[in-house]
Each structure stands twice: as C-alpha cells, then as structure tokens.
Amino acid sequence: MILEHAPRAFRGGNSRHTRNLRVMHDSPTATLTESYSESEYWKDLLSVTRGKTDEPLARMTIAATAELLPWMHFHGARFQPALGGTLSLSRTNAFFLGGGKALMNAYYASAERLGVSVLYDTEVRTLCLANGTAREVVAVKDGVSTTIRPKAVVVCAGGFQANIEWLREYWGEAASNFIIRGTPYAKGVVLRNLLDQGVASIGDPTQCHAVAVDARAPKFDGGIVSRLDCVPFSIVVDRNGRRFYDEGEDLWPKRYAIWGRLVAGLPGQIAYAIMDAKSESLFMPSAFPPIRAQSLGELARSLGVEAGALESTVGDFNKAVIPGNFNPNALDRCRTEGIDPPKTHWARPIDEPPFIGYPLRPGITFTYLGVKVDQDARVLMKDGQPSPNLFAAGEIMAGNILGEGYIAGVGMAIGTVFGRIAGREAAKLALH
Helix, strand or coil: CCCCCCCHHHHHHHHHHCCCCECCCCCCCCCCCCCEEHHHHHHHHHHCCCCCCCCCHHHHHHHHHHHHHHHHHHHHCCCCCCCCCCCCCCCEEEECHHHHHHHHHHHHHHHHHEEEEEECCEEEEEEEEEEEEEEEEEEEECCCEEEEEECEEEEECCCCCCCCHHHHHHHHHHHHHHCCCCCCCCCHHHHHHHHHEEEECCCCCCCEEEEEEEEECCEEECCCECCCCCCCCCCCEEECCCECCCCCCCHEEEEEEEHHHHHHHHHHEEEEEHHHHHHHHCCCCCCCEEEEEEEEEHHHHHHCCCHHHHHHHHHHHHHHHCCCCHHHHCCCCECCCCCCCCCCCCCCCCCCCCCEEEEEEEEEEEECCCCCCCCCEEEEEECCCCEEEEEEEHCCHHHCCCCCCCCHHHHHHHHHHHHHHHHHHHHHHHHH
C-alpha cells in the first residue's frame, strides 16, 4: 500500500519534476554517449560534496546505477538523447522521454498491475515506534484518521523544504524570500516525527539543493522550468549592481546548484543575470520572457538596479576580458584578468544590444537534513542499531550521500537505488 499525501495529479513528489538521472556505464547506450566510469562518477561527487559524504554508501550507490536502466525500462520508463544548451550531460545522464511526469505515470501503472493499492490525498501524521520497530502508521484522509499496522514501512516523504517556518529556524526571515520549486507537500511531518522518536539524523539542516530560479516563478511547485541556465554566459549582480561570484567557475551541471545558496546570502535574496544579444541562444529557453533594453541604463531601471553602478560594473568587466576561443560546451580560455571576482571561462564583453536581464531568487528543491540509513536502507536509531522494519529512500535519506553541494541527476540516482533496496528488503521482511 502506498500512502500518497498529494492528489493523483500531483503524485510522485519531486520526481515528477525531474528530467534525468546520473548513471555510470562502461560503453555507449542507445541514448548515452561514450562511457562514464565509477571512478569518474565518484570524483565528480566528491568535488561537489567536498568530502562530506558517507563513502561506502556513496560508492555503493554509484556502482548500483549501472543496473538501473534495464530495470527502469522494464517498468515502463523510456529514454531520449540528452537535451542541449548548458547541460553538457549527454555522456553522464539518462534523460526521460516525457520527463519525470511520464516516468511517474509508468511507475504507478506498473505498481498497480502488481496489485499495489494507492491512497491519494492521504497524509501520514505519525509513525509509532517501539524500540525502533514501526508498530503503527496514523494517516488522515478527508479529515478522518486511520491507523494501519504494517509488517514493514518504507518512508520516502522528502525533506522539509515546503515548511517555511522550519526553514526560518535556520535561515531567519530570508526564508520568506525562498521559492520552493518542488512539491508543496514536503513539509517534513514524517521526518520531524521520526527524529522526535530517537531516529538518528544525518545532514546539515542549512544545506539543500538550491538553484537560481526566475524571481517571477510561483512560490511553490514551479518545477525545473523555473530554473535559469543563463548564468555561465552572463554576469550576475546584486541589487546594488555589483558582481559577487565567478559565473564561469566550472561546467554548469557541477555548479548550477550553488547559485541558490549564493543568492540566498544576498540582501533581499535577489540577484540579476545580465547578458547581451549574442548569448541569448546558448542556454535552455526560459519559462518567463527576458527583460530587454537597448541600453544598460534602461535595463537597470527596468530591473530596479542602480543604473550608474550597473554601467560601471559592465564597463570594468568588459575591460578585463581576455579574448580566447569561445566554446559554450567546454571549459574554454575566455576569462577575465584584474577584477575580483574573476570570470574563469566563457567571459565575453557585454556590448551588443539588446541587453537582457533576468531576476533571480533562491529556488529550494530539497533539504539535506534526514534520517541515517545503512546499506540495506534500514533506518538507524541514535544508538546505531537499525530498525527491524523501517526503511527509507529518496530525499529523506539523501543527506547520507549529499553532505553539501549537488551534481545534476544524483538525487534521482540516490532515490532509485535506495528505493529498489528498501522495497526489496521490506518485501523480504513482510514475506518471511
């Protein structure tokens, strides 16, 4: 039985917003180019987490991704070649035909064929633990409380990113300006309940998968299309018109998830990406139209940035650009010299009107505070002992592997690997 907080149309949590997952493979596939080794995958993960990861669990997850595509295909998933633009993922990430929504539809259809019952609009309020064993699950549907006594439980209820009050405990009033790009149902009710009953926690509550999204996006559930991928080909300024970070530090899939936290640390939690006409076609189209102007001063006034400061910033940037062989798909030699912060790659003068701007806000995908698990996806108690019948998968346990940072597609990889493990172990326990 699946207890799904959301209505049927919004089932599947954040997975319905995803586009791909990162998988290791030794040779090309129908939709993946070249190869992506276990060692390279580990190196990429290590570079973004800065070593804040459970290495055995992380390496186990990476190795297990090699088995995912045939299993997913068996359950209805279909794949397509990688999308272009700034993603640069044709070698590392498998893209879902129809996106995450199609993937979730296929999974639910497969589950229903296997006899799984799905209760929608059903919120789990409490898991009653006794000596680490899940005895009862209390859920509410249509205002009526129901108690279930299962043999095994898998929790995959996400983080607490949609709970603004909980976010304020760590971020203060800045959290009021966060955009929650994922499901509005991830309020952390199950997570808080488990932690209050002696389940071991993992992860820093201030760490999260946070990207720069269009400030005009809805407060909740805007999804992946609210993300702006223009940063590598722009300069990004605060509301005073000043740059604050290297926009060209590395390939976008390795850096896009730092920009939410960067913007979250600015006054008013607002920033602006500025570019010119020659860069507009280099990234995935935006969901909201860009703000255009024939002069930088006019653009600044439209964005609400002090015009003189923006003109000065762009002038200093243009003078600092060292010309090179511009390559939007690889680390090139187009850089700046003599300004702080530098722009390490893809630096070109901003001098061809119309000038283009996008307003940026922090877009929170999921938080990293979660429950600690072992390699069998068993939830661990504070004394280090595993629960006999409680398992976890997805964002509620992703903090075991993601201590900080993010790399494109790894969240879906964690969820799929541990979802399979948790399902297998829970079924084994229930049968025997």
